Amino acid sequence: MDNKQIKQIVSYYCKKFNTRNPFEIADYLGILYQIGDIGCSGCYMFLKNHRYIFLNQNLSEPEARMVMAHELGHAVMHRKENCYFIRNKTLLLNSKIEIEANTFAAELLMPDELIWEYPDMTLDQIARIAGYSEQIMKFKKL
Template sequence: MNEIITKLIRRFHTNDPFEIARGLGIHIRFLELGEGTRGLYYKKLRRRFIVINEQLDDNWRRFVCAHELAHDRLHPGLSRFWLDEQSFYNVGKYERQANKFAVRLLMAGSPPVKGETIEKLLKRNGIPEEMQSFFY
């Protein structure tokens, strides 16, 4: 995972998930997805899409984009809906991996300052407080 993140940052000279996704040819859309869905990733006719709930604030939009980018990089060919209906895989595992990837990508190049708490470090990097458990 760390190697993939490092290669993406080197290639695109940024850790901005929107710029990386665009550079990879992934189309980004903002739509009303309802209260329970923050975002999704899918492929259709060889085109890749990240769809982000338009009701989210900027920090959540950025995090969701990084999370969905993780699915593109870490779980190619897998569809959450297919997994839910057609297999016995633990879908939670893939979501946890995507959250960890997102935290690491968004924090890349921003080490903690002496005496800085994890909460402040995450806040400084625009990572939602709820994602603190994926820092480790």
């Protein structure tokens, strides 16, 4: 899947559900999620024809949104695969599905309008203002 297709998927869900909140989109799509004491930041699982996202309870609010957006990307684009988000590593992985999930998260959490709102700032600065690691911007396409 290319970046343009991912951007279109994100745009579709944002317009359909009138939100960019990954938790709300998951609710609308019937994707179950649970927050608890797990051994990684988050994971997506497809079990018995149901989609589940698990998040680590120790994540900060921005980290939880980022991990949820990433895992939501897996749930939407890689429905039948089980995927694990390893904190501080997934943004560096080169596998196709991890890049796609990171691109989904970047498009969901960093809308073009936010970037246009700060024309004098770098993409890294905008990411930090929004509460995310500047690494997210490596996956953002304008």
